[in-house]
Amino acid sequence: MTDLLTDSEFEKFRKIIYDKSGITFSATNRSILDSRLKEKLREKNLASVQDYYNLIMSDEGEMKTMLDSVTTNLTRFFRNQPHFDALVHYVIPHIIEEKKKTGGTVIKIWSAGCSTGEEPYTIAMILKSLLPPPYTFQITASDISLKSLMVGQQGFYPESRIQGIPSEYLSKYFIKTENGYQVCKELISTIKFDYHNLRNDSGMRNLDIVFCRNVLIYFDEAAQKACIDRFWDAMGKKSYLFIGHSESLFGMDTKFEFLKTDWACLYQKNL
Structure with a gap:
């Protein structure tokens, strides 16, 4: 050999x-x-x-x-907490204000490169607890790793993987088993896990929020630019893009606007 x-x-x-x-x-x-x-x-x-x-x-x-x-599948629940603080205190309130103008009630989110599901489940727990009626949400979680998607879809995590989940979320959305924790069916039902290669158009449109964190670092400049342009096409007006804290669109020819909040930096499709 x-x-x-x-x-x-x-x-x-x-x-x-x-x-x-x-x-x-x-x-x-x-x-x-x-x-x-x-x-x-x-x-x-x-x-x-x-x-x-x-x-x-x-x-x-x-x-x-x-x-x-x-592919490398490193992730955890509530990874990079400032992003989720920005989601709670800035992004969701602004999206709700926009929805009031149009009469829309569904917030559409894409967790791109979701790995084994910790990121989309984190978003789902936050939105379940945060959104006032009549607002609801839909999360599409995608990855190139079928193995990882199967873990996410099953929603079972050993005890070593649930660190970082606030106790109120853990008791509300997880069922303790002999070998670990099972995400409750109610939360699993809010997420659609789907195989997707970021080289291709997702077919999604009018998304309110895209999370694609710690994925672009594996791409060269041309592939990064193509991926970011496809995100732009998939996103709606006044929508928000989260990328990894070590990633940046600085120097890239993109229409996204850099947005610095009190909690974290992100990008906006400000149309």
Whole structure:
């Protein structure tokens, strides 16, 4: 079995992963790709990296599995609390004011790159507790990792994963089991988990809020710009975009306006 990717093999996989997902592998994270592909060769009992390349090029299902295996799914409940403070104290009040003008009552949210579901469940708990009648919400949670989506859809988390959830939310929206915590059906029903590759148009329109945090860092500038433009197309008037605290649209040719609130910085489609 091949010990390491040759330069030409690395280039082939790097290109197909970029073309299919926008994820960029460079010399600095080459070892991650190398180790994930070694696992695939063992799993499929294949003799060479080229054999696996041939397989993904002929089998769309295996291509998706491969893309799943090279993504990094680091997340937790209430990750980067200032974002959620801005959601509560600034974004939701402003959206409700806009809804009053149009008569709309449904707030539409996309959690893009949702991983195992902690982010959309955090948003759902906040909105369940915060929104006054007659306002309701719909959350679409998407990821390129089918494995992660299945965890989110199931809504079961071991005790080690529920740290950071305020006790009132934990008692209200989770059921304690022998092995961990199960999200209640009422909360699960507010979220639609769906496979989506950010290289493609989601088909969604008139979204009020998009969360896409700590995803753009895996893209190069061209892929970032294309992704941000697709968010713009999917979002409605006076809508809000949250990206990771280490990410920025600074220097990018985009129509989004930078918005500095008392709690966190975000972006707005201010039309």
